[in-house]
Amino acid sequence: MSTSAANLGSSSIRSSRSGFVSGSPSRPSRPGQLDPAITEQLPGGRDPQEISEMGHISAASLLDKVHHTTDPKVVERVVTLVDREGVDIVAELWSDAGPDTLPGTLWRLYLLRTWMRRQSEVISRLWRVGEPTDTAASAIAGVDAAPTAADMARTADSILSGAFTGDFAVALERAAAFCDVIAKGLQATTPSFQQASPEAQRLQAEHDGGQAGRSQAAARKTAKALMTTSKEFLKAARLWQQGKLE
Incomplete structure (x- = not known):
């Protein structure tokens, strides 16, 4: 089991409620920050249906504001919102939204960016394993065959x-292609344990205290999550094209 897979296995893209938050309700509203009128309504055990409705409204509003701006600073504030302001409020709004909804899709994009930047060195190595030569996935995702950690960080920002x-x-579609390649890289790092007999797995676990088995299990779990997320992104893309992603 490689260090790459072990590190990624402990930081899955699917770990929720870990990447996004709005500013204080006392601040004036600006692009790249949720409307205080929405965030002020969240504390106090709001009804889940009300939270869901606010999540849809906030996602559509944020996307619309940025689509209609030519100010690069606005775009930068939106892309780096997680880095600057945390997670709790927007997680409250978006993290429970389904993958076939706009808030759920944006939530997954923000989580993907956060994960890519935090694990950029490991992910760059896994990309080289999963995509050793330029293919359609490289073209779609916009990643070279031998990216560096800095390339991965730039790609994360570019996708979002x-x-x-x-x-x-x-x-x-870029996000989906990226997830597919990293999943392949993870799978390629764990063949020996997957293919070993149960007895060989038991002996290996006894030898290393079970650490290798746990690491490889975590890597396989992350790979499976990435493949699922890739399919979710592709489905959301189709719904968007049909005008049905709301």
Whole structure:
């Protein structure tokens, strides 16, 4: 089991409620920050249906504001919202939304960016394993065959900013292609344990205290999550093109 897979296994893209928050309700509203009128309604055990409705409204409003701006600073504030302001309020609004909804899709894009930047060095190595030569996935995702950690960080920003400033469906297709390649890289790092006999797995677990088995299990779980997320992005892209992603 490689260090790459072990590290990623402990930081899955699917770990929820870990990447996004709005500013204080006392601040004036501006692009790249949720409307205080929405956030002020969240504390106090709001009804789940009301929270869901606010999540849809906030997602549509944020996307619309950025689509109609030519100010690069606005785009930067939206892309880096997680870095600057945390997670709790927007997680409250978006993290429970389904993958076939706009807030659920935006939530997954923000989580993907956060994960890509935090694990950029490991992910760059996994990309080289999962995509050793340029293929259609490289072209779609916009990643070279041998990317560096810095390349991965730039790609993370590019995918998310493209969702707000370019063709939303294309951004989702890029995200899907990226997830597929990293999933392949993870799978390629764990063949020996997967193919070993139960007895060999038992002996290996006894030898290393079970750490290798746990690490490989975590890597396989992350790979499966990435494949699921890829399919969710592609479905959301189709719904967007049909005008049905709300």
